[in-house]
Structure formats: C-alpha cells, structure tokens
Amino acid sequence: MADAVDVVIVASAFGMDAVRSGGHLKWAQASRRAGAAGFEVRRELFADAADTEPQRLRALGGSIAELGLWSVFSTPASLYTSAGQLDAAALQLALEEAAALGARFVKLQLGGFVRDAHGAAIADQMQRLQRTNLRLVVENGQLEEGGSLAQFTGLFDALSREGFADVLGMTFDIGNWAWRDVEPLGAADLLAAHVDYVHCKTTVGEGARRFPAAPAADDAHFAAVLDRLPRNVPRGIEFPFDASRIDVDAARYVEWLGHA
Structure with missing residues (x-):
C-alpha cells in the first residue's frame, strides 16, 4: 500500500458563514478531530479586519500548531494586476501575513499575468522575508483572468527562461478547471511538474449554476487526475461537508483522500 498523503481541510469546507461566525480556530479543531494534517486559513473569511493584524495571526497560528496541524494561508489577492504587472504590494502583504501565521504555504490567485514573469522581483520579495520554509503558490481560479491554462503554462515557461523556475509553485x-472548460487531465499533464498543493473537488451544474461538490469514491476521472499529479504533495478538501454530520463527513473524506 502507498504511503498516506497529507490532507488539508480548507476552512470554507465547513461553510463560509460558519467560519465567519465561529472563527478559524473552531474549525481547525474540527480538522484535527477529523485526522487532517493541515488547515487552510482563508483571509476572506475573517469576520473582522483586525484579525489580519500580525499579533492576531501569530496567536491563531500558534493555536493551530498546538493542535498538531500545519497551516496554509490563502488570500484572494492576485499576484498580477489586470494590467499584467506584478503586484508587489499585494505579494509583500500576503507574505508578511503568512509569515505571522507561521504558514507552510501562502496561496494567491494568478491574476492578469501575460508574458514577463518578473521572477527576479518575486525572488527578491521572498528573500527579504528570509523564510525558506514558506512556499509561494498560485492557484488556477474560476475566472478567465487567472484561470486560463495558457497563463499557467506561460508563467512557468517564463520563470524557467529567467532562471527562476523554483521561485513559486502551483x-x-x-x-476550478470546469469553470474555464479545461479538461483537468490535460492540464495535469502540462503542469504536474510545478504542482505543490492540490485542491480536491468536482462540480455539479452548468454555467453560472455550477457549484463545488465532493468527488464520488468511484469517480474514475477524478482518480485519473490525482494519478497524473505528484503523490508527495498535500491534498486540500475544498468541497462542502454535510452540515448535519460535519465531523463524520470530514473524517471520512480525510481518510479517503489520504489513501486515494
């Protein structure tokens, strides 16, 4: 049997309103009970802007670590502006907040990347923080800007040309590929070498009425995508749990995804 994979529970899996009202720590505790290895903190789910201040992030991160979990810090901010320029201020803020939390990963949206990857500028921001254990990752989003396959292949090609292939991952x-009508198997073939973290979900519905959903245990297509991606990277649960049996649901999916 293959070794188990670290499974992260994304805070939003417990429900956005539940996280805003109960706070992240409550759901980190639920993640620990479910057997997860990590917990993804979502900046947009803080109920109060003061929760993103360094001292509060340090306190939250310390409490998460005391549970025996490592953390991901996710922000809806984008690495590139709509004009295609590196958003150095957004990157610096995200790195500082993730560092205060003590996160292992800091995750941003890609935004309006077009051609030049500005790898040196990204590397400079990372080096100034001197946090060699903080990994910067960008996520394929649901919108056209920051969600196209061509943007991601172009990004990593540009970084490689500039000699900064390792400055960030994906x-x-x-x-999310479903919102862009991209076949995830094909995307996995092109991007697997750059993947550091996997968000696990499928979708139901079509168009504007498309929603995230839990993959079925017998979903051969979902299993095939996982097989194309690195097995040594953590898998995040980003689909909603059944609110009537959250603890049971969370534990079941943690166990399944850890060994799928």
Missing part, C-alpha cells in the same frame, strides 16, 4: 484546483 495549487492545482481540479474542480
């Missing part, structure tokens, strides 16, 4: 969101 959060490969299996379900």
